[in-house]
Amino acid sequence: MTFLERSREPEAHKHWYGDMEASYVYSTGIAGERFFSTLRDKGKILGATCPKCKKTVLPPRMYCEVCFSEMGDWVDVGKEGRVDTFSIAQVGVGGEPLEEPVVYGLIRFPKVEGGLVHIIAAKPEKVKIGMKVKAKLRPRKERSGSILDIESFKPH
Ligand SMILES: [Zn+2]
Numbered sequence: 001m002t003f004l005e006r007s008r009e010p011e012a013h014k015h016w017y018g019d020m021e022a023s024y025v026y027s028t029g030i031a032g033e034r035f036f037s038t039l040r041d042k043g044k045i046l047g048a049t050c051p052k053c054k055k056t057v058l059p060p061r062m063y064c065e066v067c068f069s070e071m072g073d074w075v076d077v078g079k080e081g082r083v084d085t086f087s088i089a090q091v092g093v094g095g096e097p098l099e100e101p102v103v104y105g106l107i108r109f110p111k112v113e114g115g116l117v118h119i120i121a122a123k124p125e126k127v128k129i130g131m132k133v134k135a136k137l138r139p140r141k142e143r144s145g146s147i148l149d150i151e152s153f154k155p156h
Contacts (some may be wrong), residue, residue, distance in 0.1 A: 001021075001089050005105065010049055011041075011149065014099045014108070021104075030062055031048065031059070031060070031061050031062045031071075033130050034046065034074065034147040035059055035060050036146065036147075036149075037145055038142060039143070039145070039149050040143040040144065040149050041143075042156070043140070044076045044140070045058070045076065045150075046058075046074050046075065046077065047057060047059075047060050047077045047109070047114075048058075048060035048061060048071035048073070048074050048075070049071065049074075050061075050064035050066070050067065050071055051072035051073075052064065052067050052068075052069045053066050053067055053069070055113055056075055056077065056111060056112075056115040057112065057114050058075060058077055058109060058112045058113070058115060058116065059114060063146045064080070065154065074140060077109040077110075077112050078109060078110075079134050079135040079137075080110075080131075080132060080134045080135075080156055081107040081108055081109040081110070081116075081135075082107070082108055082133065083096075083105045083106070083107060083120060083128065083129055083130065083131050083133055084103065084106040084107065084115060085106050085129060086103055086104060086105035086106070086120060086127050086129070087103075087104050087105070088101050088102070088103050088127075089101060089102045095131070099140045101124050103122060103124050104120070104122075105118065105119075105120045105127065105133075105153070107120075107135075107153050111145065118147070118152065118153055119148070119152040119153075120137070120152065120153050120154075121151075121153065121154045121155075126155065132156045133153035133154060133155055133156055134153065134154055134156035135152075135153055136152050136153070136154050137149060137151065138150075138151050
């Protein structure tokens, strides 16, 4: 069927076979750019603090989602946090079984709203909610300005 043809049986079009091309570019934005370049160049994990609410958020944003103020100070939230929640992956992104399970967790930092989802470098049976972890960064020369500049979070 082409665009010039007209269908009078819409119930006949419940599915369509074919390939759909999908490519995209995701921009990190101004806050993301600063976050990733600071992580790469200085090895620091930055949050942003609202001058009105005094809340620090991670990942950092340009504007406060509560009061819409422009975020003021950018702060180093440190490398130590706690596991807020976690999941154990048994298969890879392609559905292939993994040789060793990988633990992914949400890491929260003291006095910071939000957090980072990342790999927890520990045996699944050793990971507990609330456990202390510390970011292990890749060596400076291996960093590329991505979240994987943090190699993992290790029990601390
Ligand atoms: Zn605010």
